[in-house]
Amino acid sequence: MDAAIPYISNLQRFSLDDGPGIRTTVFLKGCNLHCAWCHNPECMVAGATLQFIEASCTACGKCVSVCPQNVHTITEDGCHLLDRTRCIACGKCAYHCPHTALNLIGTLYQPEDLLQQILKDQKYYETSGGGVTFSGGEPMLHPAYLAQMLHMCREAGLHTAVDTAGCVPFSSFEAVLPWTNLFLYDIKLWDEGRHRAATGVSNRRILENLDTLTRAGADVYIRTPVIPSFNDDPETFRQIASFLASLPGRDHIRLIQLLPYHSYGVGKYASMGQSSRTAELQPPPEAFMQQALQLYLDLDLPAQIS
Ligand code: SF4
Ligand code: SF4
Known part of the structure; x- marks a missing residue:
């Protein structure tokens, strides 16, 4: 096996x-x-984990729209907040982020x-x-x-x-x-x-x-x-x-x-x-x-x- x-x-x-x-x-x-x-x-x-590089984020909001778990929030003053407790490491936000501010770390x-x-x-x-x-x-x-x-x-x-x-x-x-x-x-x-x-x-x-x-x-x-x-x-x-x-x-x-x-x-x-x-x-x-x-x-x- x-x-x-x-x-x-x-x-x-x-x-x-x-x-x-x-x-x-x-x-x-x-x-x-x-x-x-x-x-x-x-x-x-041990599992896959999400990395967020704040300096690369333009607050475009793409991740907000694709995340199935509502992890991401962009505040009115352009601040990007994450509720990581909800993340299931699906990788969708990292895939769609146009500025590689998000990376899913962990490959099989x-x-x-x-x-x-x-x-x-x-x-x-x-x-x-x-x-x-x-x-x-x-x-x-x-x-x-x-x-x-x-x-x-x-x-x-x-x-x-x-x-x-x-x-x-x-x-x-x-x-x-x-x-x-x-x-x-x-x-x-x-x-x-x-x-x-x-x-x-x-x-x-x-x-x-x-x-x-x-x-x-x-x-x-x-x-x-x-x-x-x-x-x-x-x-x-x-x-x-x-x-x-x-x-x-x-x-x-x-x-x-x-x-x-x-x-x-x-x-x-x-x-x-x-x-x-x-x-x-x-x-x-x-x-x-x-x-x-x-x-x-x-x-x-x-x-x-x-
Ligand atoms: S998609 Fe990327 S650049 Fe856009 S708000 Fe999310 S993390 Fe920031
Ligand atoms: S990896 Fe998936 S669940 Fe986690 S924040 Fe990104 S889109 Fe949402």
């Missing part, structure tokens, strides 16, 4: 940040974490069709040592579809990576392990209570899965975002570095990337009808990034600021 097909928010071609070389990153919708600093808010929910791809999209840039993967990365959201929430796609990509000769927060049953990792060259694995915080407050979930399973995964011989890049007021204290990084250095499978940690916070995703929140918890944050100081990096290097861990 074919795997259930998840919604995909975006196929990002020529990505340089999601594993080695030039890659296509496939963003699967749906996530079981709710990180305060998430820069892909359009991927938080049959595996063969998605593979054809990915293979468009095969020659760039080959010349750069790149490949395909499945990200999200949390792609591991769709293990059957993900395993099928990874298998097909590997059969086509592609290098495969999975970008995960790791908060899933280990059986989901077992489903994709045979077809995955590399896991991009997030470790966001050490303290369990702070992790729960920042992301909505405990980090115990995440840490246990990383231990099991590296013992099983899987290659991983560890990725830790550095977020002012959430995890920018030396003790957090000391604890994470110590944990990584203690893992029996530490030799499978090929790279550790410390990722300074940036606000690129903040603008998306308003267009998705959401509010950002980190809109006021600034990137962490370079001095702190260097201090955190040194904690890893002192333990001979392959860390860098990315």
Whole structure:
């Protein structure tokens, strides 16, 4: 039986940040974490979602006339209001909007069709040592579809990576392990209570899965975002570095990337009808990034600021 097909928010071609070389990153919708600093808010929910870019709207009213759910209202002074609670994501308003102020985010791809999209840039993967990365959201929430796609990509000769927060049953990792060259694995915080407050979930399973995964011989890049007021204290990084250095499978940690916070995703929140918890944050100081990096290097861990 074919795997259930998840919604995909975006196929990002020529990505340089999601594993080695030039890659296509496939963003699967749906996530079981709710990180305060998430820069892909359009991927938080699994279903298709409507984006409204206010700056592109001319208040022409076309969407008002085609929407079967009366989601849109244009006020007398030209203000465009949306009642998103009524939206059934049919896409009619996005289709008819003459100024692309409305976009329905979420496409269903049959595996063969998605593979054809990915293979468009095969020659760039080959010349750069790149490949395909499945990200999200949390792609591991769709293990059957993900395993099928990874298998097909590997059969086509592609290098495969999975970008995960790791908060899933280990059986989901077992489903994709045979077809995955590399896991991009997030470790966001050490303290369990702070992790729960920042992301909505405990980090115990995440840490246990990383231990099991590296013992099983899987290659991983560890990725830790550095977020002012959430995890920018030396003790957090000391604890994470110590944990990584203690893992029996530490030799499978090929790279550790410390990722300074940036606000690129903040603008998306308003267009998705959401509010950002980190809109006021600034990137962490370079001095702190260097201090955190040194904690890893002192333990001979392959860390860098990315
Ligand atoms: S159709 Fe597009 S441009 Fe016209 S009112 Fe709706 S969102 Fe604005
Ligand atoms: S996607 Fe459909 S239901 Fe939602 S606002 Fe547009 S036309 Fe209305």
